[in-house]
Amino acid sequence: MPGSKYTINEKIRFTEVRIIEGLASGVYRTSDALREAREIGLDLILISETANPPVCKVLDFTKFLYQEKQREKELKDRQSKVVVKEIQLSPNIGEHDYETKKKHAIKFLEKGNKVKVSVLFKGRSIMFKDKGELVLAKFATEIGEYGIPEALPKLVGKNMYFIIKPKKNK
Numbered sequence: 001m002p003g004s005k006y007t008i009n010e011k012i013r014f015t016e017v018r019i020i021e022g023l024a025s026g027v028y029r030t031s032d033a034l035r036e037a038r039e040i041g042l043d044l045i046l047i048s049e050t051a052n053p054p055v056c057k058v059l060d061f062t063k064f065l066y067q068e069k070q071r072e073k074e075l076k077d078r079q080s081k082v083v084v085k086e087i088q089l090s091p092n093i094g095e096h097d098y099e100t101k102k103k104h105a106i107k108f109l110e111k112g113n114k115v116k117v118s119v120l121f122k123g124r125s126i127m128f129k130d131k132g133e134l135v136l137a138k139f140a141t142e143i144g145e146y147g148i149p150e151a152l153p154k155l156v157g158k159n160m161y162f163i164i165k166p167k168k169n170k
Helices: 030-039 061-078 095-110 123-142
Strands: 016-021 026-029 043-048 055-059 084-089 114-120 147-149 154-156 159-166
Touching: 016 030, 016 043, 026 030, 030 043, 030 055, 043 061, 055 061, 084 095, 084 123, 095 114, 095 123, 095 159, 114 123, 123 159
Parallel strands: 016 055, 084 114
Antiparallel strands: 016 026, 043 055, 114 159, 147 159, 154 159
16 A cells, blocks of 8 residues: 555565464564465554564455554544633623623533633723622632632733633533
8 A cells, every 4th residue: 555654565574573463473484474464365564663573463454554544533532622712701790791601601611611711901990800809709609510610810911810621521
C-alpha cells in the first residue's frame, strides 16, 4: 500500500524476525516467515523494527489497516474536548437579564461545557466590587445543582470572574 507507515513482505530487510501473531510465536528467518505467510494467503507486517529481533505479525494487510484506522478513531472519540463558554454580567443587572443569563449557563453546563461567569465593571463601578461579588455569589448558589465553581472569584483589571465546571452525571 503506498504511503503506509508499515513495511510488509519483501520490503522487510532483516535476516530474522519475531512473529507474535498469525503463525506459531517465535523467531523465524525472514524468508521462512514470508514463505509460510504466503502459503496461508496472508502478509508479513513489520510492527517494530527497533526490537531485537524485529517484531512482525502475519495478517491480511488490508484488514490490519482497517483495524488500525478503527482503533485510532475510537481513541479520538474517547478524548474529551473542554469548551469554555462565557457569560458576562454587570453589577447592576436587571432581574430578567439575570434569569436569561442563568438559563444559558444551565444549558451550557448540561451539555458538559465549562462556563466562565464574569462581571465587567465600567467606569466608576469598580468602586462597588462588593456588588459584583454578590451577583457572582448569587449566580453560583442558584446554579449549584448543575455545576461547581472551580475557585473563588478573581478580580483582573475591571473584570471579576470565576469558572463553573459541570457536575458529573451519575
